[in-house]
Amino acid sequence: MSVLKCRDLRKSYGDLQVLRGIDFEIEKGETKVIIGPSGSGKSTFLRLMGLLEPPTGGKIFFEGRDVYTSGLDLNIIRAKIGFVFQEPSLFRHLTALDNVKIGLKCVLKVNNDEATERAMEALKAVRMEEWANYYPAQLSGGQQQRVGIARALAMDPDVILFDEPTASLDIELTWEVIDVMRDLAKRGITMLVVTHEIAFAKEVADEISFMDGGKILESGPPDQLLRSPKTPRARRFLTRLLGGI
Amino acid sequence: MFLLDYSYLIVQGFEMTLVMTFLGLGGGLVLGVLSALGDVYGGRALRALIGAYVEFFRGSPLIVQLLLFYFSVPTVTGVRWDAFTAGTVTLMLNSGAYQKGYFKGAIEAVFKDQLLAAKSLGMTFWQTLRHVVLPQAFRVVIPSWTNEYVSLGLSTSALIVIGLRELTTVSKSIAAQTFKPLQVYLLTGLIYLIWISASLKALDHVYSRVRIPGLEVSAEAS
Amino acid sequence: MISAQDLIFLLQGVPTTLSISLISFAMGFIVGMPIAMIRQLSRSFELSTVLEGYDKVMRGVPVLVIMLFLHFGLAGLVPLFRDPFISAVVALGLRSGAFQSQIFRSAMNSVGRDQMMAAISLGMTRAQAFRHIIVPQAFIVALPGLGSEIALLIKDSSYSFVLGVLDLAKYSDILRAATRSFIYPYLLAALIYVAMTFPVANYLDRWGSKLKTKYGLR
Secondary structure: OEEEEEEEEEEEEOOEEEEEEEEEEEEOOOEEEEEOOOOOOHHHHHHHHOOOOOOOEEEEEEOOEEOOOOOOOHHHHHHHEEEEOOOOOOOOOOOHHHHHHHHHHHOOOOOHHHHHHHHHHHHHHOOOHHHOOOOHHHOOHHHHHHHHHHHHHHOOOOEEEEEOOOOOOOHHHHHHHHHHHHHHHHOOOOEEEEOOOHHHHHHHOOEEEEEEOOEEEEEEOHHHHHHOOOOHHHHHHHHHHHOOO | OHHHHHHHHHHHHHHHHHHHHHHHHHHHHHHHHHHHHHHHHOOHHHHHHHHHHHHHHHHOOHHHHHHHHHHHHHHHHOOOOOHHHHHHHHHHHHHHHHHHHHHHHHHHHHHHHHHHHHHHOOOOHHHHHHHHHHHHHHHHHHHHHHHHHHHHHHHHHHHHHHOOOOHHHHHHHHHHHHOOHHHHHHHHHHHHHHHHHHHHHHHHHHHHHHOOOOOOOOOOOO | OOOHHHHHHHHOOHHHHHHHHHHHHHHHHHHHHHHHHHHHHOOOHHHHHHHHHHHHHHHHOOHHHHHHHHHHHHOOOOHHHHOHHHHHHHHHHHHHHHHHHHHHHHHHHHOOHHHHHHHHHOOOOHHHHHHHHHHHHHHHHHHHHHHHHHHHHHHHHHHHHHHOOOOHHHHHHHHHHHHOOOOHHHHHHHHHHHHHHHHHHHHHHHHHHHHHHHHOOO
16 A cells, blocks of 8 residues: 555645646655746645645545544654755754754653663764754755654654755765665665756656655656656756756 | 814824924934934944934933923023923934834945945045935834834923923823823824824825835844 | 932842843733743634734833723722832833743744744644753743843833832932932942943843854844
8 A cells, every 4th residue: 555645636825836737655664856947837746745744635644544634643643744845944953953953852752761862873973973963054965864864763653755965965965865864765664755866866766756746746666767767847847957968 | 072172282292293203303304314314324423423313212211301401401501492492402312212223224224235236336425425325224123213203202202301292292282181091082082093003004005005025135134 | 410329329229120120021921921932832713812812912112001091990999009019010020021922933933934844843842842842942032032021121220219119219319318419329329220220231232142052043
């Protein structure tokens, strides 16, 4: 069964239609990547799947259950869906360790000792254990983003959504984040990633989808989609992105 | 209605409140702009002097300032002066100290990169001040200036300590004469409230007409 | 001329001035913080209209008139207000509540939307996000504003002089009458006020900026 699935998902802001009917699903252990030009609705799509905004049409299913009509507690599901933001959104008044612990303590009601243990484990997974007692302002953008990943990871979620996690980083900081994400993908963490990092997508994605104009125009395994996209728009986008590789 | 008999006094008191507010604001405006300019462009001695002036008037209560000026000036100078003059001068000095902060923030917001641009056009210091810095500073300062209008307007009630017959002083004597303090002070509060709310609406309107998009700044902190 | 005796005489007014200011500040906090939270979280139209009205009155009426209203107007109905000290504290405290709610509200608004989003994405409720994420950061942002508010209360506590409270302003007036010296009592009192307000405002301003830099807050 799919972990997260949507059917005919739509979103408008006033007259502006941002998502025009998306069908998508991701299964346990899969890594799926979404690419597309800016303004194509990728980030909105991800926020809807993370239950951070309600859709204006269509349905979202978490482990087969319609999240908005089954009377489920949205916060419980949100805790099972990790989210990594484009801008490092660490809580600025908390150390790296406390950033990772706070969801465990507040939402999952884990006791302090166990929360510390699980948080340190998550920080180790992103190679940030030595920075546990630093505040966000003392960390580089790449380090902050890794702590953000640890914060999502520590909740032991069923899937983690990444919204262009390297888009706001300098090029040399991009790699440390991408490396961590590659590790997670190889460990079998279920991941849905919006990114422009084609090399990463090629290496770890089970499937890449191309989005434009609020729709998924085509999906396929990396080799196929990157080398021989079927739609002219995907072809144009990839030619520009890869600079004619 | 018993208060009708006193409406004449109340109107007179309110007029006095308005007069004192506008005199204080006007004088304070001149003092504020001058001391802001002195603080931004002046030498060390001038800046220290302005700093002491601002700290004194912003750091102590208006009530004590009023008493100080009302009583001390005739003693020191031998000049006779009444509550009206003492009150006006003190309000001007007090408001000038606050307005200096607002204008300084505004002038600094303008002058960083634009001074250089003005220089490159061959403008003199005074031309730059008159055509570039001040026109922008005045617009930028309006929101904080609104605060000063409200706070000075309400502070005029402190004039009661030197016996000037503004709205609060008048109300206190009416309350004592009629033995109806509850009604009198309710009415007084209402008059202040309507005046301030109407002024805020009007100033808001002015601000929306003269504001330049993208030109906003917060006043200098404390 | 001024003497040490005069100074000591004046200083007797300081404890009263400070207790009026600090008690009214505490009262303002107890009133202002919940108002800020309610206005931020509640969607009730009636409640926000009432709170807005409260805010308008406290900003549009001189605090002295509120003091006079409580002490002379309401004392007949509420015997508590026969005490001028209590009337002064309550008037200043009520107004401070309006001012502090504004300080906290704008501080909360300055904490970025991204912080709320991140908290929600972890599964926190809005109330949890406020308590653990928004409010602690807002406190830091609010520190300079709270410093100015305490300084304002120290100065405005002098309005209690009109009600006959024996505060620093009143002591300076007594000293003027006793010594028939027209300058030093008030000048000295003014300087004592400056010596109280200046460090408070400055310290909280610096502490606030230091913490803001440490946590990288705007």
